[in-house]
């Protein structure tokens with residue numbers, strides 16, 4: 001097994017990077033590599049559409065509601081089509097859980113060995129105000145026999161079973177950040193060449209973070225441990241930074257240190273974020289980058305899912321801050 005520290009230089013193209021480190025995958029048959037390429041390609045297409053949304057009349061609401069009861073934006077629908085079509089045509093994926101589809105997407109690829117959980121476009125309500133948004137994804141190896149139809153057991157695996165996870169951040173520059181369990185690497189998209197290039201090798205989150213990201217507008221409905229944690233941040237003069245777009249807040253905290261919290265609130269009594277295609281993906285990345293992710297009490301990646309769209313309270317970021325927040329819950333119990 002090759003040393004998992006990345007020795008390739010900044011500027012290495014994504015394709016070359018994937019090839020170079022393919023043998024780190026337990027089942028290095030090239031399928032997972034191809035799956036990652038399919039995701040990156042769909043991301044390039046979505047990036048182009050997002051950048052022109054205001055001009056192509058694909059901004060704004062579509063007029064339908066997603067499984068979460070949220071108003072779907074036109075780009076939510078379009079992005080869901082782009083990614084589910086790319087993953088279906090690629091052939092490696094036998095089943096997809098998507099935020100934008102109530103039912104499991106059965107791709108018909110019975111020979112596919114992977115399942116994907118994806119939030120095709122998180123934070124899409126920010127599109128019209130030009131705030132960064134993101135795609136978040138998780139990849140699991142199927143449990144059932146290849147050649148058979150995908151099963152719910154294949155789809156509902158705990159986060160610790162992930163074989164890859166990542167996000168695409170459509171921001172001032174578009175970035176793909178992902179892990180296959182051998183560290184975290186970031187690639188920046190160069191639109192004039194239509195390629196992602198290694199820009200952030202071996203990403204690690206600063207051990208001690210001093211930024212906290214939470215919607216304090218819901219303060220009155222927070223549980224006492226969350227209020228105590230906010231008090232701790234204020235007493236230590238930490239900076240409050242909340243963009244209201246998960247991938248953007250997460251990415252800043254990954255680079256600078258900090259914690260993102262979406263706790264239980266009156267409006268979202270189990271939390272707002274979804275375990276399968278938001279919490280688990282970012283939990284895998286943050287642990288690989290030296291951070292932590294929990295629901296305030298349990299490690300996110302240990303939670304055994306029962307529903308495709310189930311939610312979880314989410315505390316993710318620098319270890320010192322996540323552990324401090326957890327200690328507030330411990331003191332309560």
Ligand code: P6P
Pocket residue numbers: 122123124215244245246247249272273
């Ligand atoms: P609130 C976007 O809808 C999202 O899922 C995340 O991207 C974001 O962090 C959060 O919800 C914002 O929710 O309740 O603070 O507006």
